[in-house]
Amino acid sequence: MGKTMMGHAVISTEGLSKRFGNRVAVDSLTVAVGAGEIVGLLGPNGAGKTTTLRMLAGIIAPSAGHAVVDGRDPASEPENVHESVGFLTESPGFYERLSAERNLAYFAAFYEGIDAKAAAARELARLGLADRARDKVGTFSKGMKQRLALARVLLHEPRILFLDEPTAGLDPEAARNLRELIVSLKKDGCTILLSTHNLSEAEELSDRIAVFRTRLVAIDTPRALRESQFERRLRVRLDGGTETCLAALRGEPYVRDAHEEEDGVLTMLLSDPDRDRPRLVARIVQAGGQVLEVREDERPLEDVYLSLVREEEA
Amino acid sequence: MKRRIWNVVRMEWAGIAATPSSLLFLVVIPLVLVGQALLLSWIVPRFVNPAILGPSATDANALRLLILRQFPFFVLLIPAMVANVFATLGIVEEKVSRTLEPLLATPVRTWELLAGKILSGALPGLLVAWASAALFVGVGYALGWGSLLRSVLTATFFLDVLLLMPAVSLLSFILGVIGSSRARDAKEAQNLAVLVVFPIFALIAIQVTGLVEFTPVRTLLLALAFFAVDAILLRGAVRLFARESIVTRWS
Ligand SMILES: Nc1ncnc2c1ncn2[C@@H]1O[C@H](COP(=O)(O)OP(=O)(O)OP(=O)(O)O)[C@@H](O)[C@H]1O
Ligand SMILES: [Mg+2]
Numbered sequence A: 001m002g003k004t005m006m007g008h009a010v011i012s013t014e015g016l017s018k019r020f021g022n023r024v025a026v027d028s029l030t031v032a033v034g035a036g037e038i039v040g041l042l043g044p045n046g047a048g049k050t051t052t053l054r055m056l057a058g059i060i061a062p063s064a065g066h067a068v069v070d071g072r073d074p075a076s077e078p079e080n081v082h083e084s085v086g087f088l089t090e091s092p093g094f095y096e097r098l099s100a101e102r103n104l105a106y107f108a109a110f111y112e113g114i115d116a117k118a119a120a121a122r123e124l125a126r127l128g129l130a131d132r133a134r135d136k137v138g139t140f141s142k143g144m145k146q147r148l149a150l151a152r153v154l155l156h157e158p159r160i161l162f163l164d165e166p167t168a169g170l171d172p173e174a175a176r177n178l179r180e181l182i183v184s185l186k187k188d189g190c191t192i193l194l195s196t197h198n199l200s201e202a203e204e205l206s207d208r209i210a211v212f213r214t215r216l217v218a219i220d221t222p223r224a225l226r227e228s229q230f231e232r233r234l235r236v237r238l239d240g241g242t243e244t245c246l247a248a249l250r251g252e253p254y255v256r257d258a259h260e261e262e263d264g265v266l267t268m269l270l271s272d273p274d275r276d277r278p279r280l281v282a283r284i285v286q287a288g289g290q291v292l293e294v295r296e297d298e299r300p301l302e303d304v305y306l307s308l309v310r311e312e313e314a
Numbered sequence B: 001m002k003r004r005i006w007n008v009v010r011m012e013w014a015g016i017a018a019t020p021s022s023l024l025f026l027v028v029i030p031l032v033l034v035g036q037a038l039l040l041s042w043i044v045p046r047f048v049n050p051a052i053l054g055p056s057a058t059d060a061n062a063l064r065l066l067i068l069r070q071f072p073f074f075v076l077l078i079p080a081m082v083a084n085v086f087a088t089l090g091i092v093e094e095k096v097s098r099t100l101e102p103l104l105a106t107p108v109r110t111w112e113l114l115a116g117k118i119l120s121g122a123l124p125g126l127l128v129a130w131a132s133a134a135l136f137v138g139v140g141y142a143l144g145w146g147s148l149l150r151s152v153l154t155a156t157f158f159l160d161v162l163l164l165m166p167a168v169s170l171l172s173f174i175l176g177v178i179g180s181s182r183a184r185d186a187k188e189a190q191n192l193a194v195l196v197v198f199p200i201f202a203l204i205a206i207q208v209t210g211l212v213e214f215t216p217v218r219t220l221l222l223a224l225a226f227f228a229v230d231a232i233l234l235r236g237a238v239r240l241f242a243r244e245s246i247v248t249r250w251s
Helices: A049-056 A078-084 A100-108 A116-126 A142-154 A172-187 A199-205 A222-229 A242-250 A273-286 A301-313 B002-017 B020-047 B057-097 B100-104 B110-142 B146-152 B155-182 B186-209 B216-242 B244-249
Strands: A009-020 A023-034 A038-042 A064-069 A085-088 A160-164 A191-195 A208-213 A215-220 A233-238 A255-262 A265-270 A291-297
Touching: A009 A049, A009 A191, A023 A049, A023 A064, A023 A191, A023 A215, A038 A049, A038 A199, A049 A064, A049 A160, A049 A191, A078 A085, A085 A142, A100 A116, A100 A142, A100 B002, A116 A142, A142 A160, A142 A172, A172 A191, A172 A199, A199 A301, A208 A222, A208 A301, A215 A222, A215 A301, A222 A301, A233 A273, A242 A255, A242 A265, A242 A273, A265 A273, A273 A291, B002 B020, B002 B057, B002 B110, B020 B057, B020 B110, B057 B100, B057 B110, B057 B146, B057 B155, B057 B186, B110 B146, B110 B155, B110 B216, B155 B186, B155 B216
Parallel strands: A038 A191, A038 A208, A085 A160, A160 A191
Antiparallel strands: A009 A023, A009 A064, A208 A215, A233 A265, A233 A291, A255 A265
16 A cells, blocks of 8 residues: 555555456556545546546446545445545536526435535535526536536535546636635645646645556655656856856866856756755855856646656657 | 435426426326327217117217227326336436436435436326326216216226336336436437337237236236336346446446
8 A cells, every 4th residue: 555645544546447348447556645635636638537536436336456435445335435525527517407506405415414405505605606506507607517516516525525627617716716725625634636637736736646647657746756757956047157156166066067058047956955055055156156046947847747647658 | 315315306306397398298198198088989989880880879889988998008108108208308317417427426326316216207107197097087977978987997997007007107217217328319218218108009909909808817917017027127227327337428
């Protein structure tokens, strides 16, 4: 069983696999997600993200291996798993001829010990749809339906959430609101598995990111993934004196590489960027450099992701 | 469990009430069938050549009785059609609106979902069929066919209406469910499910030709046979429905 970031594993899988006929959609996935953790699931189209979430949510049965969600096997007791899990499905379907309120009350009434109407009203308000509660869902925009779908997932206040592309189709403001909601759910102790194609969103929200392509390519913190693919570089912007600085730095044992990337900007590879940064700056100043800015040249997660996926491809 | 089944029933009805035009067939089908049965019994003996029929009123009444006797089998069509339409509407709508996956993500059991849908379709079907039977008897008496009707309203008639009809409407519903879980659209589903009408026509044909006499015992056995087929098919339907292919392929 893989290690988790926090606490004990709330979701774990062991060799979880799914094939459709001859096509392998998910190949022997073994992961563990700790309580209160957000894990982002990244992968190209057809990578098996939705299939994985469906297996974890007990909607489809694995071909091999098994999963444990909240101490239960979703394949053998899906209904019990559903009591503690909220699954935002890829396509948010509703009964379009009925009101938002009626739709939510219907789904809420399947859970034990819930006041369906109250739950529906509460979640409509939380997702900012209270004023449209009585309108037919058929009159809703795509983004409103997506928010309504999220409201539906939260009706029974689940401790575990599987969110399949939650911000797909949302405008920037609605997407931001939704990300804030996800963060607040995490603060309340929810464990969240989140599939997305939005890399900055994945990085912003996730404690760990799983890059997935039929098989698990990598799973780690965004920072660790980045370091696994790219060395950390420091960018130093100077107001003149780049030549002398460069010469001085090349003599330092902890500087593994230094060059002028663009006019007045030096890029450096250090043995240990955290340890070496102060003395690097001191050395530059000593050599007469006017330091305007020092920052880590962070590769976008997109580069990290593409590098991982291509590595897998090769 | 009961709460979840009722939840499904109420939702089905709410959905149908939201498009009242779909309720029209609930009124039209029985009126057509009752009217047809009564009209035939009224007209046919009048227009049949007396040379064939024989001159006496008893012969005309015998013919009329023969036609009236078909009615119980006619009414079988009502719950069958209603259940069938409800089943296909109910399942196909889940398919079209993509609500099945979110639904299966709740704690509802497949059989509860199907039970809810069965009740939502079979109950109105039965009610309408029983109302039609009452209408038929009422109008028959009003037309002064009391004595004829007395020989129609036998134990067989009541077994037919109270047992055979529910069994048939269940069958129709289950076929509707199976049809719609296999089919790609409502039309295809209904085409498959319409098969249930054929056994009913076969029953009518057997009755008309007089090949088999429908005694109370035989009617009872027939109803039991239908229920047995229902039970077998229902298990199949639950299994078919639970199959992931519905979630993944229904899109
Ligand atoms: N019912 C099915 N029958 C056959 N193949 C299927 C079925 N469902 C999924 N697949 C296949 O399984 C693979 C994984 O699909 P899945 O929907 O899980 O991908 P995904 O990672 O969610 O992709 P996307 O980013 O496009 O949503 C794909 O190759 C897909 O064609
Ligand atoms: Mg997907």
